[in-house]
Amino acid sequence: MSTASNAVQAIVQRSPGADEFSRACVGFFSEAVQLFGLVPPSVGQIYGLLYASPEPLSFSDIFEQLDISKGSASQGLNLLRSVGAVYTVAPVDANGRREYFSPELSLRKLLRGVLDERVSPLAGKSAGRLAHLRELADGARGRERKFRLSRAQQLEIWRRRLKTVVPVLGTLLGSRA
Amino acid sequence: MSTASNAVQAIVQRSPGADEFSRACVGFFSEAVQLFGLVPPSVGQIYGLLYASPEPLSFSDIFEQLDISKGSASQGLNLLRSVGAVYTVAPVDANGRREYFSPELSLRKLLRGVLDERVSPLAGKSAGRLAHLRELADGARGRERKFRLSRAQQLEIWRRRLKTVVPVLGTLLGSRA
DNA sequence: TTTTATGTTCATTTGCTCTTGAACTTGTTG
DNA sequence: CAACAAGTTCAAGAGCAAATGAACATAAAA
Incomplete structure (x- = not known):
């Protein structure tokens, strides 16, 4: 056999x-x-x-x-x-x-699969955590509140940038390069 | 104290x-x-x-x-x-x-540091391994040789693409976005 | 110099992920 | 149907990286 x-x-x-x-x-x-x-x-x-x-x-x-x-x-x-x-x-x-x-030999498909199945789920979770952080920041007062809100906001900016970049990655690595 | x-x-x-x-x-x-x-x-x-x-x-x-x-x-x-x-x-x-x-609060600097100190060294190592792969491919004959060379070459293409994309990442995530 | 405070190194231990292997399910052949 | 072959599941074990903590450095204070 x-x-x-x-x-x-x-x-x-x-x-x-x-x-x-x-x-x-x-x-x-x-x-x-x-x-x-x-x-x-x-x-x-x-x-x-x-x-x-x-x-x-x-x-x-x-x-x-x-x-x-x-x-x-x-x-x-x-x-x-x-x-x-x-x-x-x-x-x-x-x-x-x-x-x-x-x-699978297409780099684009390989990346897509990994990103969709493994990375994206985590991204969703992180959104929740950042929201929580913002709440905690909002709970303070005065200078401290301002400081924490700025930090929380910066994390959200980072997250947004990363989120924006991921699809671009797929394109760049796709076929032409 | x-x-x-x-x-x-x-x-x-x-x-x-x-x-x-x-x-x-x-x-x-x-x-x-x-x-x-x-x-x-x-x-x-x-x-x-x-x-x-x-x-x-x-x-x-x-x-x-x-x-x-x-x-x-x-x-x-x-x-x-x-x-x-x-x-x-x-x-x-x-x-x-x-x-x-x-x-450090600059996302660009953070990424640069990690890429330079942790990722780049590995990239060099992978280049060596791919060269070795190509040699092994070259050692065969006929159809088999052709097949292996095509695989080895594709890996080198992937590597080149990834290498190209990394600096772009830094720019995209840098300041404007 | 001796003592005290601050920080580093590294052998050991801890904890966690990956792998294993045996029991189990499902399908195939005689 | 019985006997087997193919593949899955999951509890237990192995292997490995990270954390520990104690011995070791180094510098200031007394």
């Missing part, structure tokens, strides 16, 4: 250094995601493995080649899918109920 | 809710830095406390009011200074060798 796995191993065998290349990609993306800290390293590894493969890979390809647990692979793939960083090909295969996975 | 501490406590006493306001700022910045994951939460707390204070605070003000260890306070302040997020006022006071700290 395990046709996909066999197919991949065949490729690995007929193209020398394929595993080094894969390993390099896996390491690269593993570290890359760690820098941002929004997702666990194993998620980066999975994406890296898919990125290095000319063909889509199956679930078992992934956890076998990366030597991680099925649990990690499952969770990691779900996360990647939820963010649109990975899509599935051939929903159901001839044998078993296997799906095959490919990496 | 501890004039600064007394001064601050006096302020706290004569302006009701000052500690709530401070706590809110401390919490806000603590979480904010956690989102990016580049610096420990205690660093955010310190910045938050300074941000909430109308007057500069001393070293002992900081670790006492935040109820963190001297070690954390020392390391956190050094980090903040190295990034330009905090500056010192009145290098040496009348009593002891106390320094007082104030927060």
Whole structure:
């Protein structure tokens, strides 16, 4: 069984250094995601493995080649899918109920997914906190009140600027550059 | 002793809710830095406390009011200074060798500091890794070589775009917006 | 110089996130 | 249907970064 796995191993065998290349990609993306800290390293590894493969890979390809647990692979793939960083090909295969996975290659889509699913929710929360801060500031009197309101207002300005910039980012990184 | 501490406590006493306001700022910045994951939460707390204070605070003000260890306070302040997020006022006071700290309020400077000190170094490292990837790609032959080179090249394009965008960020978030 | 106040360093501990692995669900084959 | 294969869930453990605190520096006061 395990046709996909066999197919991949065949490729690995007929193209020398394929595993080094894969390993390099896996390491690269593993570290890359760690820098941002929004997702666990194993998620980066999975994406890296898919990125290095000319063909889509199956679930078992992934956890076998990366030597991680099925649990990690499952969770990691779900996360990647939820963010649109990975899509599935051939929903159901001839044998078993296997799906095959490919990496999203559009930087714009990758960023969009991460921003929408991970960053935006937090942005909403921060809006609430800033409102609370403003209330607290408003509770004071005199010089102190003035000072606190100015600080609270500045934070809101920062937030607005960041909010404005995020969509621009998407455009800048999109296609042309 | 501890004039600064007394001064601050006096302020706290004569302006009701000052500690709530401070706590809110401390919490806000603590979480904010956690989102990016580049610096420990205690660093955010310190910045938050300074941000909430109308007057500069001393070293002992900081670790006492935040109820963190001297070690954390020392390391956190050094980090903040190295990034330009905090500056010192009145290098040496009348009593002891106390320094007082104030927060940098310019968003542009804050971002510049973090980008220069924390992000740029990593960018250099990634350039090296991508070069290595390209070599590995070059080692293959035929279709496989072509595939790998295309992937390696795309990563370099991404990197270049990101590198281009970072300075733009500084401008967009700087003063006007 | 001795003592006291202020700040730093770093080995240890704490706390938290990621990973694991085994039990469970769901679907497939004989 | 039974037996198996594929994938998910989640409690428990491992690994790691952050915080601690005590020993160590350094400078002012006595």
